[in-house]
Amino acid sequence: MRFIDDGAVESAPSSITAAEALQFSMDGKNRIALSLYPTPNESDIQELAEAWELHPVLVEDLLHARQRPKLERYGEVLLLVVRSALYVDEAEEVELSEFHILVRQGSIAILCQDHRWIDGTDGHEFAESISNGSLQKHQLLLKDPKLLKLGSEAVLYRVLDEIVDGYVPVLHGLGIDKEQIERQVFSGDAAVTERIYRLSQEVIDVLHSTASLLEVVRSLDDGFKKYPVPEELETYLQDVTDHLTRANSQATEYRDALSQILNVNSTLVAQRQNEDMKKISGWAAILFAPTLIAAIYGMNFDHMPELHWAFGYPGAVLVMLVFAAALYGVFKWRKWF
Missing domain, CATH: 3.30.460.20 (CorA soluble domain-like)
Known part of the structure; x- marks a missing residue:
């Protein structure tokens, strides 16, 4: 008290x-x-x-x-x-x-x-x-005797001013985390998606708080015009409104930036998945050729070309290696590997 x-x-x-x-x-x-x-x-x-x-x-x-x-x-x-x-x-x-x-x-x-x-x-x-x-x-709420002479609304202004000033370090911390996330996205860290979602939620909470508080302050300013409030105090309140508007705009920018970062991250993830699919498909094609040849010669029919040929086995292995090497060269040239 x-x-x-x-x-x-x-x-x-x-x-x-x-x-x-x-x-x-x-x-x-x-x-x-x-x-x-x-x-x-x-x-x-x-x-x-x-x-x-x-x-x-x-x-x-x-x-x-x-x-x-x-x-x-x-x-x-x-x-x-x-x-x-x-x-x-x-x-x-x-x-x-x-x-x-x-x-x-x-x-x-x-x-x-x-x-x-x-x-x-x-x-x-x-x-x-x-x-x-x-x-x-x-x-600090009561540090200005001259201001306090303006009435209880002056104390209200000081409370609102301190609350609004408290949003500055919050937005600074969110901004640092946003920059870290940007670097994390391009480094290919798989855990970044969850971090983007969590930080987006915190930014949205701040955005809702600043937007709601901005409505309150503007309503208070409108009320001051209807009631006998010193003009000097209205000027102080306008300063609070300006700071709060700036905080709300910055929170909006962070929300939009994180939304864009999430889209970029989704694109990069899709590209990496596409590259992985290329590699998987390429190795599957390379392994398919030897598997097909081995499967045919494993049928054990009596009448097959080169079945009783002394060089049949090394010849089949050589064909497998040449086929696999040729496919590997093609995929390497197309930058699948």
């Missing part, structure tokens, strides 16, 4: 309730009560719902989570569902974390529904840092 009074940030006792925090924001001008729930449970949500008099539908969303990114208004309370992203390079996976953000005049509540903070910090560790008053890098 953090209290912001005219841009100055103060730590609130861990025992303070949601109703007391709300009362603080209402008792003075330019006050903001920031409530962080790193590991929200049902009792936390019910306490917040009672203090803020939340709509039952909104409470249901908070309790069950797993909501698509969206922006909804319930009376004077604004709900944003957003997702941050964290790239795990060792597993080549993108971990998405869901956040429910409630905003009203003078108050903002952030619920970490996946029990992780934006940078991937475990929710329990984050909660402990809050209780100890040592937020360290998480204080």
Whole structure:
């Protein structure tokens, strides 16, 4: 819990309730009560719902989570569902974390529904840092006193800005893996197909997240034009929109590039299979000639040419070798081998 009074940030006792925090924001001008729930449970949500008099539908969303990114208004309370992203390079996976953000005049509540903070910090560790008053890098949300004087929407902007900034290293990691896959494709590694599919899925997840978040931010921007929001804050939000648009475009480029890489890989695999079939067919033809001759002379008929000829056996073997060598030369000349 953090209290912001005219841009100055103060730590609130861990025992303070949601109703007391709300009362603080209402008792003075330019006050903001920031409530962080790193590991929200049902009792936390019910306490917040009672203090803020939340709509039952909104409470249901908070309790069950797993909501698509969206922006909804319930009376004077604004709900944003957003997702941050964290790239795990060792597993080549993108971990998405869901956040429910409630905003009203003078108050903002952030619920970490996946029990992780934006940078991937475990929710329990984050909660402990809050209780100890040592937020360290998480204080970045509240680092600009001038900005905080613009109201609770300013804190919302800082949260969105940090989430959007988190997509940059994710896309950087995906880009490196894409380049590795390109080299792997042309090296003929058979395991690359599975890697392409897995990375494509991660890129699609990021693309969906950025696209959904972009809709939320644009809707928020439209809402700011309807409500009394400082013009300076609209400028900050536009900067977030620009960064998010760039991230969404880059994710789209990665998806298209991986699709092309998959097509190229399929073509190369088909070419290699064709070359293998040529070799198999060539060796089958080379072995067919000696097999045919041996089969004929293995019929044991009484009347066969050269059957009792002293040079029949070496002659037959010589014909087999000459026939096989001739076929091998033809296939070699046609670059089948």
